[in-house]
Amino acid sequence: MSSNALTESGSAGRTGDKIFSTAAMAAGSLILFVLFCVAVFLVKESIPALTADPADLKGGVSFFTHIGALIVGTLIAAAIALLLATPVAVGVALFISHYAPRRLAQSLGYVVDLLAAIPSVIYGAWGITVLAPALVPSYVWLSENAGWIPIFAGPASATGKTMLTAGIVLAVMIMPIITSLSREIFLQTPKLHEEAALALGATRWEMVRMAVLPFARPGIVSAVMLGLGRALGETMAIALVLSSGPMIASLIQSGNQTIAAEIALAFPESSGLQTNALFAAGLVLFVITLAVNMVARWIVARHKEFSGAN
Amino acid sequence: MSKRIDVTDLNVYYGNFLAVEGVNISIEPKSVTAFIGPSGCGKSTFLRTLNRMHEVIPGARVEGKVMLDGDNLYGSGVDPVTVRSHIGMVFQRPNPFPTMSIRDNVLAGIKLNNKRISKADADDLVESSLQGANLWNEVKDRLDKPGSGLSGGQQQRLCIARTIAVKPEVILMDEPCSALDPISTLAIEDLINELKNDYTVVIVTHNMQQAARVSDKTAFFNIAGTGKPGKLIEYEDTAIIFSNPSVKATEDYVSGRFG
Amino acid sequence: MSKRIDVTDLNVYYGNFLAVEGVNISIEPKSVTAFIGPSGCGKSTFLRTLNRMHEVIPGARVEGKVMLDGDNLYGSGVDPVTVRSHIGMVFQRPNPFPTMSIRDNVLAGIKLNNKRISKADADDLVESSLQGANLWNEVKDRLDKPGSGLSGGQQQRLCIARTIAVKPEVILMDEPCSALDPISTLAIEDLINELKNDYTVVIVTHNMQQAARVSDKTAFFNIAGTGKPGKLIEYEDTAIIFSNPSVKATEDYVSGRFG
Amino acid sequence: MTVTTEVRSRRSALTRNKLPNWAPWAVAAGALVVSAALLALAGFNVWGWAVLAAILFVAANWAVSFAVEGARKAADRFATSLMFGAFIVALVPLVSVIWTVLANGIAGFSLDFLTSDMQGVRGRVDNATAAGESPLMGGIAHALVGTFLITLWASIISIPIGLLTAIYLVEYGQGGRLSRAITFFVDVMTGIPSIVAGLFAAGLFAVIAGPGFKAGIVGAVALSVLMIPVVVRSSEEMLKIVPNELREAAYALGVRKWRTIVKVVIPTAISGIASGVTIAIARVIGETAPLIVTAGFVTRMNANVFSDWMASLPAFIYYQILNPTSPTNPEPSTLRAWAAALVLIVLVMLLNLGARLIARVFAPKTGR
Amino acid sequence: GTTSSAAGGTSEAAVSGTLTGTGASSVGAAMVAWAEEFAAANSGAQVNYTEEGSGAGRTGLIDGKVNFAASDAYLTDEELEASKATCGPDGAFDVPIYVSPIAVAFNLEGVESLNLDADTIASIFSGKITAWNDEAIAALNPGVTLPDTKITVVHRNDKSGTTENFTDYLSQAAPKVWTEEKSGDWPTAFAAESAKGTSGVVETVAKTAGAITYADASRTTGLGIASVKVGEEFSAPTAEGAAKAADTAHAVEGRADHDIAFDLDRTSTEAGVYPVSLVTFGLFCSSYADQETADLVKAFGTYITSAAGQEVAAADAGSSPLSAELTAQAAEAIATISVK
Ligand SMILES: Nc1ncnc2c1ncn2[C@@H]1O[C@H](COP(=O)(O)OP(=O)(O)OP(=O)(O)O)[C@@H](O)[C@H]1O
Numbered sequence A: 001m002s003s004n005a006l007t008e009s010g011s012a013g014r015t016g017d018k019i020f021s022t023a024a025m026a027a028g029s030l031i032l033f034v035l036f037c038v039a040v041f042l043v044k045e046s047i048p049a050l051t052a053d054p055a056d057l058k059g060g061v062s063f064f065t066h067i068g069a070l071i072v073g074t075l076i077a078a079a080i081a082l083l084l085a086t087p088v089a090v091g092v093a094l095f096i097s098h099y100a101p102r103r104l105a106q107s108l109g110y111v112v113d114l115l116a117a118i119p120s121v122i123y124g125a126w127g128i129t130v131l132a133p134a135l136v137p138s139y140v141w142l143s144e145n146a147g148w149i150p151i152f153a154g155p156a157s158a159t160g161k162t163m164l165t166a167g168i169v170l171a172v173m174i175m176p177i178i179t180s181l182s183r184e185i186f187l188q189t190p191k192l193h194e195e196a197a198l199a200l201g202a203t204r205w206e207m208v209r210m211a212v213l214p215f216a217r218p219g220i221v222s223a224v225m226l227g228l229g230r231a232l233g234e235t236m237a238i239a240l241v242l243s244s245g246p247m248i249a250s251l252i253q254s255g256n257q258t259i260a261a262e263i264a265l266a267f268p269e270s271s272g273l274q275t276n277a278l279f280a281a282g283l284v285l286f287v288i289t290l291a292v293n294m295v296a297r298w299i300v301a302r303h304k305e306f307s308g309a310n
Numbered sequence B, C: 001m002s003k004r005i006d007v008t009d010l011n012v013y014y015g016n017f018l019a020v021e022g023v024n025i026s027i028e029p030k031s032v033t034a035f036i037g038p039s040g041c042g043k044s045t046f047l048r049t050l051n052r053m054h055e056v057i058p059g060a061r062v063e064g065k066v067m068l069d070g071d072n073l074y075g076s077g078v079d080p081v082t083v084r085s086h087i088g089m090v091f092q093r094p095n096p097f098p099t100m101s102i103r104d105n106v107l108a109g110i111k112l113n114n115k116r117i118s119k120a121d122a123d124d125l126v127e128s129s130l131q132g133a134n135l136w137n138e139v140k141d142r143l144d145k146p147g148s149g150l151s152g153g154q155q156q157r158l159c160i161a162r163t164i165a166v167k168p169e170v171i172l173m174d175e176p177c178s179a180l181d182p183i184s185t186l187a188i189e190d191l192i193n194e195l196k197n198d199y200t201v202v203i204v205t206h207n208m209q210q211a212a213r214v215s216d217k218t219a220f221f222n223i224a225g226t227g228k229p230g231k232l233i234e235y236e237d238t239a240i241i242f243s244n245p246s247v248k249a250t251e252d253y254v255s256g257r258f259g
Numbered sequence D: 001m002t003v004t005t006e007v008r009s010r011r012s013a014l015t016r017n018k019l020p021n022w023a024p025w026a027v028a029a030g031a032l033v034v035s036a037a038l039l040a041l042a043g044f045n046v047w048g049w050a051v052l053a054a055i056l057f058v059a060a061n062w063a064v065s066f067a068v069e070g071a072r073k074a075a076d077r078f079a080t081s082l083m084f085g086a087f088i089v090a091l092v093p094l095v096s097v098i099w100t101v102l103a104n105g106i107a108g109f110s111l112d113f114l115t116s117d118m119q120g121v122r123g124r125v126d127n128a129t130a131a132g133e134s135p136l137m138g139g140i141a142h143a144l145v146g147t148f149l150i151t152l153w154a155s156i157i158s159i160p161i162g163l164l165t166a167i168y169l170v171e172y173g174q175g176g177r178l179s180r181a182i183t184f185f186v187d188v189m190t191g192i193p194s195i196v197a198g199l200f201a202a203g204l205f206a207v208i209a210g211p212g213f214k215a216g217i218v219g220a221v222a223l224s225v226l227m228i229p230v231v232v233r234s235s236e237e238m239l240k241i242v243p244n245e246l247r248e249a250a251y252a253l254g255v256r257k258w259r260t261i262v263k264v265v266i267p268t269a270i271s272g273i274a275s276g277v278t279i280a281i282a283r284v285i286g287e288t289a290p291l292i293v294t295a296g297f298v299t300r301m302n303a304n305v306f307s308d309w310m311a312s313l314p315a316f317i318y319y320q321i322l323n324p325t326s327p328t329n330p331e332p333s334t335l336r337a338w339a340a341a342l343v344l345i346v347l348v349m350l351l352n353l354g355a356r357l358i359a360r361v362f363a364p365k366t367g368r
Numbered sequence E: 001g002t003t004s005s006a007a008g009g010t011s012e013a014a015v016s017g018t019l020t021g022t023g024a025s026s027v028g029a030a031m032v033a034w035a036e037e038f039a040a041a042n043s044g045a046q047v048n049y050t051e052e053g054s055g056a057g058r059t060g061l062i063d064g065k066v067n068f069a070a071s072d073a074y075l076t077d078e079e080l081e082a083s084k085a086t087c088g089p090d091g092a093f094d095v096p097i098y099v100s101p102i103a104v105a106f107n108l109e110g111v112e113s114l115n116l117d118a119d120t121i122a123s124i125f126s127g128k129i130t131a132w133n134d135e136a137i138a139a140l141n142p143g144v145t146l147p148d149t150k151i152t153v154v155h156r157n158d159k160s161g162t163t164e165n166f167t168d169y170l171s172q173a174a175p176k177v178w179t180e181e182k183s184g185d186w187p188t189a190f191a192a193e194s195a196k197g198t199s200g201v202v203e204t205v206a207k208t209a210g211a212i213t214y215a216d217a218s219r220t221t222g223l224g225i226a227s228v229k230v231g232e233e234f235s236a237p238t239a240e241g242a243a244k245a246a247d248t249a250h251a252v253e254g255r256a257d258h259d260i261a262f263d264l265d266r267t268s269t270e271a272g273v274y275p276v277s278l279v280t281f282g283l284f285c286s287s288y289a290d291q292e293t294a295d296l297v298k299a300f301g302t303y304i305t306s307a308a309g310q311e312v313a314a315a316d317a318g319s320s321p322l323s324a325e326l327t328a329q330a331a332e333a334i335a336t337i338s339v340k
């Protein structure tokens, strides 16, 4: 059965498919390759710092001691950003897709997307000139009334340039990313399923919970992961807004620092081993992102059988 | 539990397109009413106005009155959610929730009102509903599997089970048996007969034998031509519609090759 | 144009679940074959293996042979696209393309493959295909409107028109008439009768009268119980299946209340 | 033929447990008054008032509805308030940022500003401006062209790669090892700090084109590293939710897989893909650090991305704020920075609009 | 732009080509003016400079990525050694191109200037003095009414040449109080409020009552400025004071003749010296691969260190012109640039 009517006519038209699938696979592989290159680049640049004598490094402590505080700072900033942005972003996306008057919804989506258009330098500048001063009274209030909670311990910063402020700025920056993707997915929820829920006598909110959210769940996770990536990797806004310093539990005092901001702040004036140490910090961030994503993927994968569309 | 429905001068629109015009009809409680008519004449559209599902479609709207035991469904201040929890619906295309297991699909409606239903009660309800929809035997071993891995007919029966599980006062069914084999169809028809003891049932069907078998009254809808609105042509006891209809169009339709 | 299909020892799986087991069947060219059987017995599943649509589902696979005029569909080097352009299919659930107008939906098979066709030819093809599916009159004034604004039955007929527009050699239809009213059903049955002059037609149907009316041969599938695979029980001339089947199960099924 | 029932005057069973339509308004008014009164005791301030009133409203609305309409309806109202609340919360920073940019930048905006570059603009020029001796000099033509070209090239690189990868993941990968690896590492890629992307691109081109090679294209490559994961992720999600039955419908017509993807799957998902691409572009168009190390920074126009240094809007904004042209009189620089930010925002706005238009042309049609 | 006949200083014919440089941000504004003037005088010549930071500048020159660099710190011995690969056997060398005083600037209502000595400044910046009406401050400022406002120290959060010079001053002039070594990073032990870049700290101080910082004097307009005790007198941050500090600096030992690397004398007691100053060095290779580049570098280097170039920087960027002596030394050093 080397050739028959079915194989003969097939071969010609197949090239299109071949080319396309090869291109698609090549594109995917290219990404892997680029990422591999980035990883090699980072490893190569960071080895001298990882193996260096602590005396030659910043503060005279080994790289790993130094990076610990930065890891904590990075995670705090990202956590604040995600905790603040995710509910609001999903809420906004739902508002636009299922709550706002139909005619308005398009323009509203547009308005929120605008937030994505603002360069991080401007977010930084806005953070210092508008947001931070505006938050000072609240921080004072928090330190006076909730100071027993470690994260609100006083004395509150006089400039307002604290981790909480930086986290809020980050939240504003990642919100449009999460909103935009979630909104598009919410809009694609099969009408059949929405109607099925409504016909059972579900209220709008129950319909959202029954049909829309389960359908969109993997998409929301992806959107949040995108936002998380941005939050982990953002440099300029944090560099400008955060009055950085040593690790501290209070979010309303100056202090803490993130890896990405540390790289951006120290890189220009660094040379030699110091530069290597910064690349090593970049590598650590890479690993953190890897770990965080692994956890998220794992959570999503657990529910695969019941995945949305098909 | 069962309620009567009175429709007065109902016009149904999709945007500017008048899909169904001037319907007046009274549906008795504890009865089965069948809607028949050619494809596209507005049976589904009209059926959906009876529990305010029509307005879910963008641009869709309704003029006229639909009274449920004397209360206008379209009265100001009426919450469509309340309406729909009184009047359940099975759709023409099966639509189980793909993210829920078969069991959860059946319980979807119940859990809305009764979050803390005991496991035993829930199990009973799942079983009885699936029995009612003649699906129990086929799925009893895989209640925790997603509903989307079922065959077309199984999905449809799952949707029926889901609807009867909430025990609405009126049940609307849009071609519930079109995807079903004769055995399931028989089961569903038995179910309808049973339901009629307590509920008001309205079904849309293309199968005239089915209409003749299960319904007490039959409404024939027709459409004059493309782009024209569908109209209710005749509404009578089923026996009369199939034996001695007063309108010529009805007679032509029911005496077609497929009686 | 028409081709014969010979199936040998076909097992069909969804992942590890054996859905259909050991089917042997020969389908004659220029004939209409009907598949009947209870819901969930694997009719749709088996039908989809005849044009390699089954493998589109992740994890789904097939063992055995399906020969189209002596060429194994599942032979190595066979391009499923070629198979599908020889063997067209209409699905159980209507699925018009939402991004396309009614006209483009009909022409989808041609346009999506970038075949060149003159405007006049295209117009003719659209009209003849829609005529064939008995939809022309209802949509001729709105050919440029999206296909999703049609009623359930209209959508199904649109899908039929789309399939016959590409003139495949074999046409598989999965319950093509389940959503249709008697008039459209009649038209589709007429169409099937016509198609049979040139093509091989296989239909799945729940309507035994329909099977009796349109098919030359009938295959009865059954399932022993839940979780068990579906099997081909009996395959014979339609007249024999409905009058004098050799297997008891067949007789029970076809002599059910719905003959 | 039918009997119409007489209209009875009793209250409809369907509206029995329902709050009248004016109820939320009454609750809102009450919340405003009560919170004003509460704040009057502790010292009045408008923000506090708004926040307190909003919280009171949401709570009271829920409570009233719970009492009259029951838990479900109350939950629905509560959710609705939260959705509206979320939107308003999102609007606050937006309005504030836009207002800040407008208030600070509008004065610096003029046609000249758009059409001239920064050649000849130096400390003494700004000193003269600050002293009121001359109007604001200099402009962003060079930076605008730079940003446009670099972003364009970044898009030319990222969109096909990103989209093809998403297609691979959804249509071809089928959970294989490669596709799982890609999915995973694309996520990791989203966390690469922009400066690292810049240094990587610079390092890459140092190997290809010799040390110190800076040009627009190097910047475009750096931005692509940041942009690709956003394109992949958003497109992937949008492709995933295209119903399989559409693919099957096309396959059954004997349509090749790639044509199915191009002509059925992508058009169905186009609106989401366009949104994703817009967000991806917006994500990188404001990047500063990676561009400085890859494309350099200049004060004059350069429209060739393949050679010579190139300015960009964010770098322009950054330097004008952080290193004013005249250290002694930073005001003109600040003004230029905010005006440039305004232009950048408008640019992305137009882009967004364009993407939406494209999406609308292809998007699924609804209605008759 | 305006042209200056002196641009391109040397007697040679006009040069052409593109020169690339990178490094310290302190010279950013001056560099814009220099590039303008240089291009105007030499049609066909142009200078590209990015403010990527001193470290990036030194690395860039060593790696051969740029033709020249600017750095707030001169090349270390290791860097000199490393530079030989790209810059020829004599390696790279340092030439002062930009001098500016670092002002101690504060925001205190009604107070425009204060007198402070090194110990007091160190105590303030290390957090030992926390209020403006502290005795130590009051003692140095008889007749000034000091409020009891809390002092908010604002330092740089980025690694910076300004910080390095400032901490160098504190560790040398007030070793008892300032126990940390000099460093481009603000010592963690004394962490307070921080902000990015000179604009960042200046902006933060301007917005915060009672705040104090250190910044290039050209950027502190509008803030209160401290005069620093030198010997028995108080010096304000002036151009002359900074230039004088550069003149009285100690040359780094063991460097080639043409390498004008020096350390400022932070403990100078000479009247008129302002020891809290910052010097930015231009870094050049001693030999370049081709004649055109060598000519270009020479011409540009000579120009920026010339009296005319220094005047331009003073007018446009508010820096302190180099003294005639340093200018002459610089010209000599740059003249040694050769082709490989
Ligand atoms: N979403 C919609 N938007 C616009 N028009 C619609 C929509 N749904 C249906 N229509 C049109 O309204 C008319 C009535 O449709 P309907 O679905 O009620 O028909 P039907 O009687 O249920 O037909 P079938 O038996 O085929 O299901 C048809 O002309 C149809 O094209």
Ligand SMILES: Nc1ncnc2c1ncn2[C@@H]1O[C@H](COP(=O)(O)OP(=O)(O)OP(=O)(O)O)[C@@H](O)[C@H]1O
Binding pocket: B148, B149, B150, B151, B152, B153, B154, B179, B180, B181, C014, C017, C019, C038, C039, C040, C041, C042, C043, C044, C045, C046, C057, C092, C230
């Ligand atoms: N995608 C799927 N994944 C797993 N199992 C499936 C899938 N689709 C169908 N099945 C199972 O395969 C069996 C045969 O299903 P199939 O759809 O072929 O039945 P059918 O005979 O067409 O029934 P109907 O008449 O109800 O359409 C059923 O048990 C069904 O649950």
Ligand SMILES: [Mg+2]
Binding pocket: B043, B044, B045, B092, B174, C151, C152, C153
């Ligand atoms: Mg219908």
Ligand SMILES: [Mg+2]
Binding pocket: B151, B152, B153, C043, C044, C045, C092, C174
């Ligand atoms: Mg089937």
Ligand SMILES: O=P([O-])([O-])[O-]
Binding pocket: A269, E024, E025, E026, E054, E072, E159, E160, E161, E162, E163, E197, E198
């Ligand atoms: O000139 P700086 O290094 O202090 O920014």
